[in-house]
Amino acid sequence: MSKTKAAPETLPFDEAKSEAFTERFVSALNASSLMMMYSVGHRTGLFDTMDGMDWSTSSRIAEAAGLNERYVREWLGAMVTGRVVDYDATSKTYRLPPEHARWLTRKVSPENLAVTAQWISVLGGVESQIVERFRSGGGVSYECFERFHETMAEESAQTVVAALHEHILPLTNGLEEELERGIKVLDVGCGSGRAACALAKAYPASTFLGYDLCEDAVGAANALAREEGLSNVSFHVKDITGLEEPEAYDLVTAFDIVHDQKDPATVLANIHAVLKPGATFLMQDIAGSSHLEKNLDHPIGPFGYTISTMHCMTVSLAQGGAGLGTMWGEELAEQMLGEAGFGDISKHSLEHDFINVYFVTRKK
Ligand SMILES: C[S@@+](CC[C@H](N)C(=O)[O-])C[C@H]1O[C@@H](n2cnc3c(N)ncnc32)[C@H](O)[C@@H]1O
Structure with missing residues (x-):
């Protein structure tokens, strides 16, 4: 006699559990996307550049980092919607708050979390x-x-x-x-x-x-x-x-x-x-x-x-x-x-x- 339990004809279905799963999925989608952007921010030096900078436009940030403005602006979009970088819509300026910079720059090594973000892309x-x-x-x-x-x-x-x-x-x-x-x-x-x-x-x-x-x-x-x-x-x-x-x-x-x-x-x-x-x-x-x-x-x-x-x-x-x-x-x-x-x-x-x-x- 098989010891495997027979599957019920239809498994019980918990609607709330199913809904909660979709929410967790969307949150994981955003979190994993942000990991790639943290990695890019680390490798391009954008976090280091923005550390200590006052409210600045994407052009100013790109220039300071020696990078292409269009890419920097799109990266900033991910960082702003991910609540990593602050955004002032009136002046279209960005700022990396010191509370986040504290975990994202080479200056703070050995506590630079952005280093670990690179694993997802690797x-x-x-x-x-x-x-x-x-x-x-x-x-x-x-x-x-x-x-x-x-x-x-x-x-x-x-x-x-x-x-x-x-x-x-x-x-x-x-x-x-x-x-x-x-x-x-x-x-x-x-x-x-x-x-x-x-x-x-x-x-x-x-x-x-x-x-x-x-x-x-x-x-x-x-x-x-x-x-x-x-x-x-x-x-x-x-x-x-x-x-x-x-x-x-x-x-x-x-x-x-x-x-x-x-x-x-x-x-x-x-x-x-x-x-x-x-x-x-x-x-x-x-x-x-x-x-x-x-x-x-x-x-x-x-x-x-x-x-x-x-x-x-x-x-x-x-x-x-x-x-x-x-x-x-x-x-x-x-x-x-x-x-x-x-x-x-x-x-x-x-x-x-x-x-x-x-x-x-x-x-x-
Ligand atoms: C996870 S990495 C750790 C590297 C290093 N100890 C560190 O902490 O940065 C594992 C290392 O073990 C090396 N490794 C794996 N198998 C090995 C073997 N049989 N002989 C020598 N090195 C080996 C790999 O090439 C790799 O560099």
Whole structure:
């Protein structure tokens, strides 16, 4: 006998629920449109230009930003109807209120929300390929994403790099002193290298290495190290699935990379193997549960599963990988750390950051 419940002939239909859904849909349509316009405002420098400007015409704003007036006026239309920019209909002038500028300009980094808005367009760029993978399976690889590493670098500069000294390093007892004395550090999946460069600058007696799969990210990381005149950090193209440097490091950092892995279990075991006894593993990943029902009230639940479908899960599947996805969850993360040989794992949330979670453990 089948355990599947038979569907009633006609499902009960709640008119009010149906109406409420259409309202939520329209609101999502406007909100997602605004996300693209926030991204454009960030990339063109319009928010930075308008910050502190008094009431101005579209021509004046376009001139100050060095942009085409017709495009700027249409963008302003989206910003005004979206209640981001104020509008005076009599003088046809616009103003970015300081209360909004406070969250939208480079000046306020690390709290520039417009940086995060860029994800919607970055993910939208691969939609046709993702639709095709829904039919065929498989994944979309890193090279197919326009501006992924650039956006990631800006994002993690705000969430991770800006919090390194005040919040993240103090999570491990004695780590700052070890870094000051001089230790060997590996950043796996280093991306554009901003975290490793920031640490290398702060701790000149320590040596830093960064490995990443993607040539363009490693190129940007080495360029940053050169720009900053850092001689104690270098970046290399390397697949950490094949990492074999037994007991070589005093600290391994993994910022937002484990769930993207083709073979996350092997990568965690490799990290365990490259640590010296007593050395530290610091892993940042996305906060959330491994159980969908526990993520219903997650502050960025839809965004988390969207970025997973459109990036994190698919880049892993593109390599024939596990496809854990962004929302693999803290329960599975702890389980896999344990299976890789780590014990005494401490988990931390930072008060100002509801997106990330930090796991710290020392190798026995
Ligand atoms: C979400 S990004 C995070 C980048 C960086 N840690 C940051 O926080 O800005 C994940 C990074 O992991 C890298 N990556 C994924 N799989 C890898 C592998 N097997 N070996 C090395 N790097 C890998 C990707 O190229 C990408 O740069």
